[in-house]
Amino acid sequence: MRDTALPIDDRGFSYGDGLFETILVRDGSPLLWKYHMARLQSGIERLALPRLDLAAFDSLPAQCGPGLKVLKLIVTRGSGGRGYRPPELAEPRWRWTVSAFQPSAERWFGGVNVRCCELRLGLQPRLAGIKHLARLENVLARQEWGDDAIAEGLLLDSEGSLVEATAMNLVWRRQGRLETPLLDRCGVRGTLLSALDDTLALHWLRAGLEALLEADAVWLINSVQGVWPVRRLDDSAGNCLKQWSLEANDAFRQAAHRQLGYPLNFGD
Known part of the structure; x- marks a missing residue:
């Protein structure tokens, strides 16, 4: 899902319980994509987030359009739980946004x-x-x-x-x-x-x-x-x-x- 509001009880919003990647995209093609996905997978395992099918993200760079862009992908544990205790059956939530980029x-x-x-x-x-x-x-x-x-x-x-x-x-x-x-x-x-x-x-x-x-x-x-x-x-x-x-x-x-x-x- 593209950049939309997160509910206030989202654990990424409340506790930083999640991960993000910022990916350079040139004319719809991502740079270092396998390394970004490998780090994201490592983060999912470290935070003990429910397993995600990372292939769901493969179509995102092509949606960035022409030129040099930065794709930001955010994955959170989702909502629920009591205080810091996460829910037993978490439903991860993810968002993405794109911005134009000009390096120095x-x-x-x-x-x-x-x-x-x-x-x-x-x-x-x-x-x-x-x-x-x-x-x-x-x-x-x-x-x-x-x-x-x-x-x-x-x-x-x-x-x-x-x-x-x-x-x-x-x-x-x-x-x-x-x-x-x-x-x-x-x-x-x-x-x-x-x-x-x-x-x-x-x-x-x-x-x-x-x-x-x-x-x-x-x-x-x-x-x-x-x-x-x-x-x-x-x-x-x-x-x-x-x-x-x-x-x-x-x-x-x-x-x-x-x-x-x-x-x-x-x-x-």
């Missing part, structure tokens, strides 16, 4: 400034990796700055390990290796990150902020925006921690943009 080519090739957030992510392995609806930590982190010159904020967990940005995954290159944070205790495993893990030698590790200070290149990525090379990293007070020179022929960005059909080089 300036950020692809000119890079971005990012900051460290003060908020620390709590550890909850059962929810790690999936895209559940309860995203208050990300909302609070994004409230920390209003300067449009800052494109994103980096999040660490309660033990000081790097996790992600507020809406993007994090990859860096150190001593010739592509590294990315382990997402086994918190954070979202992005679909672009999963696709790149199948094609590149990504090293997943638990590391603190010092890993970025030792890196010679840093990128933020997601399946809608593509890749933003990081140009400057500030602490939460606005003090510069490190700056990076951008690479004209950025092999990592090119590999990611092939997955999304985005330009590989400036002027393409």
